[in-house]
Amino acid sequence: MELSEQTRQSCMSCPIRHRAVCASCDPVEFERLEETKYYRTYSPGQTIMWSGDRMEFVGSVVSGTATIEKTLEDGRKQTVGLLLPSDFIGRPGRDTAIYDVMAISEVTLCCFRRKGFEELVEDTPHIAQRMLEMALDELDAARDWMTLLGRKTAREKIATFLTMIARRRSTPGFEKDDGAVHIELPLTREAMADYLGLTLETVSRQFSKLKKDGVIVLEGKRSVIIPSLPALMEEAGDDGW
Amino acid sequence: MELSEQTRQSCMSCPIRHRAVCASCDPVEFERLEETKYYRTYSPGQTIMWSGDRMEFVGSVVSGTATIEKTLEDGRKQTVGLLLPSDFIGRPGRDTAIYDVMAISEVTLCCFRRKGFEELVEDTPHIAQRMLEMALDELDAARDWMTLLGRKTAREKIATFLTMIARRRSTPGFEKDDGAVHIELPLTREAMADYLGLTLETVSRQFSKLKKDGVIVLEGKRSVIIPSLPALMEEAGDDGW
DNA sequence: CGTCAGGTTGATTAGGATCAACACAGGTGG
DNA sequence: CCACCTGTGTTGATCCTAATCAACCTGACG
Numbered sequence: 001m002e003l004s005e006q007t008r009q010s011c012m013s014c015p016i017r018h019r020a021v022c023a024s025c026d027p028v029e030f031e032r033l034e035e036t037k038y039y040r041t042y043s044p045g046q047t048i049m050w051s052g053d054r055m056e057f058v059g060s061v062v063s064g065t066a067t068i069e070k071t072l073e074d075g076r077k078q079t080v081g082l083l084l085p086s087d088f089i090g091r092p093g094r095d096t097a098i099y100d101v102m103a104i105s106e107v108t109l110c111c112f113r114r115k116g117f118e119e120l121v122e123d124t125p126h127i128a129q130r131m132l133e134m135a136l137d138e139l140d141a142a143r144d145w146m147t148l149l150g151r152k153t154a155r156e157k158i159a160t161f162l163t164m165i166a167r168r169r170s171t172p173g174f175e176k177d178d179g180a181v182h183i184e185l186p187l188t189r190e191a192m193a194d195y196l197g198l199t200l201e202t203v204s205r206q207f208s209k210l211k212k213d214g215v216i217v218l219e220g221k222r223s224v225i226i227p228s229l230p231a232l233m234e235e236a237g238d239d240g241w
Numbered sequence: 242m243e244l245s246e247q248t249r250q251s252c253m254s255c256p257i258r259h260r261a262v263c264a265s266c267d268p269v270e271f272e273r274l275e276e277t278k279y280y281r282t283y284s285p286g287q288t289i290m291w292s293g294d295r296m297e298f299v300g301s302v303v304s305g306t307a308t309i310e311k312t313l314e315d316g317r318k319q320t321v322g323l324l325l326p327s328d329f330i331g332r333p334g335r336d337t338a339i340y341d342v343m344a345i346s347e348v349t350l351c352c353f354r355r356k357g358f359e360e361l362v363e364d365t366p367h368i369a370q371r372m373l374e375m376a377l378d379e380l381d382a383a384r385d386w387m388t389l390l391g392r393k394t395a396r397e398k399i400a401t402f403l404t405m406i407a408r409r410r411s412t413p414g415f416e417k418d419d420g421a422v423h424i425e426l427p428l429t430r431e432a433m434a435d436y437l438g439l440t441l442e443t444v445s446r447q448f449s450k451l452k453k454d455g456v457i458v459l460e461g462k463r464s465v466i467i468p469s470l471p472a473l474m475e476e477a478g479d480d481g482w
Numbered sequence: 483c484g485t486c487a488g489g490t491t492g493a494t495t496a497g498g499a500t501c502a503a504c505a506c507a508g509g510t511g512g
Numbered sequence: 513c514c515a516c517c518t519g520t521g522t523t524g525a526t527c528c529t530a531a532t533c534a535a536c537c538t539g540a541c542g
Contacts, residue, residue, distance in 0.1 A: 068384070070384065070385070070387075070388045072388070072392060072393075072478050072479045073478065073479055074478075076392045076478075077392070078387060078388040078391040078392045080384035080387045080388060081384065091377055093374065093377075098381065099384070122366075122370075125366070125369075128366075128369055128370070128373065129363075129369070131373055132369065132372055132373045132376060133334065135373060135376040135377050135380055136332055136334075136376050138380055139376055139379055139380045139383060140339065142380060142383035142384060142387060143309070143311065143321035143322065143340065143383060144311070145387055146311075146319060146321045146383060146386055146387055146390055147311045147313070147319040147321065149387055149390035149391040149438065150319045150390040150437075150438025151313060151317045151318070151319045151438060152313075153529080153530095154529075154530065188487090188488065188489085189488070189489060189490090190488080190489095196391075197390065197391025197392060198530075198531090199530075199531055199532080200488090200489080201489095201490085201491085201530085201531080201532080201533095202529090202530055202531075204489060204490055204491080205490085205491080205530090207489095207490095208490075208491080221488075221489065221538095237313050237314065237315075237317075238313045238314055394497080394498095395497075395498065429519090429520065429521085430520075430521060430522095431520080431521095439498075439499090440498075440499055440500080441520090441521080442498085442499075442500080442501095442521095442522085442523085443497090443498055443499075445521060445522055445523080446498090446522080446523080448521095448522095449522075449523080462520075462521065
């Protein structure tokens with residue numbers, strides 16, 4: 001799975017082609033993208049972007065998981081975004097990052113130099129429109145997460161998180177006939193804690209309780225079986241999303 | 242301050258002209274806006290938009306304060322956005338609201354029928370760009386608020402809120418010579434609680450403590466004097482924003 | 483084999499929630 | 513004009529959820 005920075009692959013066979021910022025581009029626009037794009041890979045734990053640093057590039061997550069996080073003076077940390085394949089990193093028009101972006105697993109990005117991308121946005125309406133759409137989607141997601149952080153109990157937070165992962169990641173083919181869903185957790189207990197506004201101990205305890213209550217089944221540390229997704233969603237505190 | 246729905250005022254003298262979604266429009270574009278815009282006013286407590294309802298219009302807050310809120314099944318409520326003059330309401334491209342929007346004070350909106358506005362966005366690049374810029378700004382604000390909700394103490398939450406209000410609302414001319422800042426709180430204790438992920442009792446107590454500690458001076462319920470903004474920001478738990 | 487990252491579980495604490503009483507201002511109607 | 517009510521805010525007492533502090537487990541890896 002090693003992609004060097006030089007490797008250039010066709011956009012047409014790109015796994016995130018239909019969900020990423022380039023989703024609504026036409027063949028001509030793709031040509032322009034293919035000229036300027038380049039790949040970068042990061043290993044787990046590596047920092048993709050430091051808060052305060054100059055942002056030289058923007059890009060899309062092709063594979064892997066990354067987090068956007070904010071750290072307070074005294075070290076308290078909050079994860080403010082989870083980046084999965086097709087998600088966009090960086091903000092055109094801003095030249096200094098205001099959050100840290102960390103690779104959680106091995107991450108491959110499809111990058112564009114920021115300056116060039118800004119021009120691209122200006123004269124490629126399809127990209128500008130898609131950018132807006134994605135920004136508004138992320139804003140909705142952030143607001144839903146605000147509700148989780150401000151009002152939900154620890155148990156509800158975990159249930160919501162698992163539901164969200166099941167939505168975005170359920171491995172097709174792993175749904176059992178009885179409707180059970182199998183997911184691989186992309187985050188450690190600590191990273192989940194930072195995302196959910198909890199401590200890692202509380203996360204661990206709530207996993208144990210949900211398991212004891214039969215809402216989830218744990219297979220090892222990272223593998224979760226959800227016997228009944230509706231039952232799990234019941235624990236999440238709100239229907240809808 | 243009564244504006245009927247029919248009143249049409251010139252965009253050129255509009256108080257939010259330089260910050261709203263129309264900020265970068267040129268004279269020709271303003272002409273088109275002036276043809277289709279209309280004003281609506283709401284009294285305190287009125288609902289501007291119900292979650293689940295069809296969104297017939299989008300628009301900008303011209304004056305007053307409104308909140309965007311999400312309510313869980315059992316009634317727990319989280320305010321996920323504070324709308325002050327120049328802020329935008331609604332999402333082009335979506336026809337059902339997913340949050341409630343409530344007028345806190347008397348609110349005047351500059352509205353556009355949603356369908357018409359969507360066309361406008363498509364063929365007025367200046368508006369599309371500004372929309373993207375504003376969406377990204379709101380996303381940053383939402384992420385900062387996630388950090389507040391997930392990781393800050395009650396005292397820090399209040400201090401952060403007051404700092405934010407001072408930033409956006411400090412009544413020019415009310416800065417005392419010694420650097421003190423005077424602000425009017427746009428929200429009740431309960432509304433602040435919903436915004437900060439607290440109870441109204443905790444909000445009240447923290448106000449009392451900050452007052453006792455000399456960080457703020459209360460004049461009545463809604464009027465706050467901040468003798469030293471840096472001292473207040475010190476209480477907020479993070480520098481920067 | 484020892485070390486270390488990641489995870490679990492237990493004991494205790496503390497920050498905010500909850501429950502409750504009261505204060506105060508502004509209306510409203512008799 | 514006053515009695516009453518209602519919305520808003522303050523403060524106190526108590527409770528409870530999640531944080532903190534701590535011990536220990538497991539598996540991967542040099």
